[in-house]
Amino acid sequence: MSSLQVLVIDDEPAIRQVLAAYLGRAGYVVDQAASGTEALERLAKGDVDVALCDIRMPDMTGIEVVRRAREQGLDTQFLMMTAYASVSTAIEAMRAGAYDYMIKPLRNEDVLHRLGQIADVLRLRAENRALRSLVVGEAGDRCRMESPPMRQLERMVAKVAPTDSTVLITGESGTGKGVIAKEIHRLSRRAEQPFIPVNCGAIPETLIESELFGHTKGAFTGADRAKKGLFLEADRGTIFLDEVGELPLPMQVKLLHVLEEKKVRPVGSETARPVDVRIIAATNRDLAAMVAEGTFREDLYFRLNVFQIQVPPLREHREDVPRLVEHFLRRHGHGESWRLDPEAEAMLMAHDWPGNVRELENVIQRALILAEDGVITVADLPAQFARPSTPRAQGARTLREQVREFEAGVILRAIEEAGGDRREAARRLGIGLSTLYRKLEEYERAGYAS
Structure with a gap:
């Protein structure tokens, strides 16, 4: 069923009523006007998509109706109807702003075909407007x-x-x-x-x-x-x-x-x-x-x-954080190659992300502005990602040592949440099982609790 609003304009009642009834049965929303003056009053509302307009009417010609409609800024599409076709009449109608014209007596299938063509044109225009305001992701x-x-x-x-x-x-x-x-x-x-x-x-x-x-x-x-x-x-x-x-x-x-x-x-x-x-x-x-x-x-x-x-929420599928990070680096990296260092990645994995994926994207965009040499480090992340330490601890340990302790906490917590299943913990963290075991050995040598 079409949603086009159609106005049939003709001073002959029989032609007007028969055509309007046929279009109504075909699924169109149809109004009628018996004169040019009545048509302009109805067109002034601005919601008519297509007008089928007779060229010869007592009060004014159909071409004059088109001209006045255009002067009022109306974008209704006009299909002119005439029993007195000539090249000069057709040219005049087109110059006034008509879409096309048809010769009486009209054939129902021809009318439906022309209306279908106009519907396609209007739909393309609407899609173009929508595309200018929105780009659906490729x-x-x-x-x-x-x-x-x-x-x-x-x-x-x-x-x-x-x-x-x-x-x-x-x-x-x-x-x-x-x-x-x-x-x-x-x-x-x-x-x-x-x-x-x-x-x-x-x-x-x-x-x-x-x-x-x-x-x-x-x-x-x-x-x-x-x-x-x-x-x-x-x-x-x-x-x-x-x-x-x-x-x-x-x-x-x-x-x-x-x-x-x-x-x-x-x-x-x-x-x-x-x-x-x-x-x-x-x-x-x-x-x-x-x-x-x-x-x-x-x-x-x-x-x-x-x-x-x-x-x-993102906190319930943290293992997707690395893939999302890579995605946002490609999207916002202006064609350059970027990566996160392990410490920064560990901090992103440990974050609870109350703002979810949108927050992660904002963090990456900010980091790309600050980062240098194609690498995003902890220093490029917002302040809330740096877990505060006591002044004594800060003076006693390097940044790498503090980040390693933080990373150890993330991994050990993941193992605990997986019920001790290290393979499952590795899968949730988005790292290989061998990487998990290697890190656990490092933590054991460093004296972290396991």
Whole structure:
């Protein structure tokens, strides 16, 4: 079903009504106008995508309607209809801004073909606008992680992506929920269509309905032209509602109606427009608890929570830190070769990462600014990574000795958490088993407890 809004303009009632009825049955949202004046009044709302306009009408020509629409800044596409075709008429219509013209009597299949062509053009324009504001990561810009929690997450993404199921992604801030949403879209049947992200917490409450569903010209103070809305921009593609838990209750009701009816009604419009869009939502809040508190609608929660993906915090898959570090060094290293020295890597592995992957990326970006000679050292890391020591200890031991003690603590704690299984501890730390044994021998010689 198409979401195009079509206006049929013709002073002959029989032609106008038959064509409008046929297009309505074909799935288009159709309005009618019996004159040029009536058409301009309807077009002024700014939400008409295509106008099928007769060239000869009593009050003004169809070409004059096109000219006035263009003068008003309207971007409606015009298909002109005439029983008096001539080369000069066609040229004049095109110069005025018409998309094309058709000869009466019209053949239904020809009309549908032309509307399909216009829909393709409008879709490409929408995708180009979306691409200018968002670049969805290419395959080479993704980091594949090997920890069991992330491999399980990857399997869930692969299962749900080819379906049209609504997905709810949950997890702490900075865990990469937006990356997961893009990956679902990339692997879906909608991959060639728009991916439109929306930060629900960043849009003022007074504007969020207009941003999501669009508005007509004059719908409210400051609406000097029509706005399509992000749901219609995402038609046939995916809309990603990030921080969906921040939506105010009145907006939750309207979102629920869109999910149930698969139609959106722009602010100021009396017509609901069908929309074919997959919804992926994300939140770092406990929506079930919010439902119990009465701050999130239970019916909307069930609509969104068809398939839930929980993204683990980085502290629960520390073994992926080295791969993430390599990924960010490639992304932000400006083509140069960079590496971490062992002491710096040990400190990154031991950190709890309350800001998760986003915090790690910020740390690497900062370190790249400070580092020299292609090596990131402890000195290039933020202050919170240097465990404070007593003045006596600082004077008694070198930096390397202090870092080795810190590293020993990390490794011994990993062995303890793995229940004494050194192979499992090595896997979690992202190092080889032989490396683990070698380091344990070093710690024993140095007198560290094991």
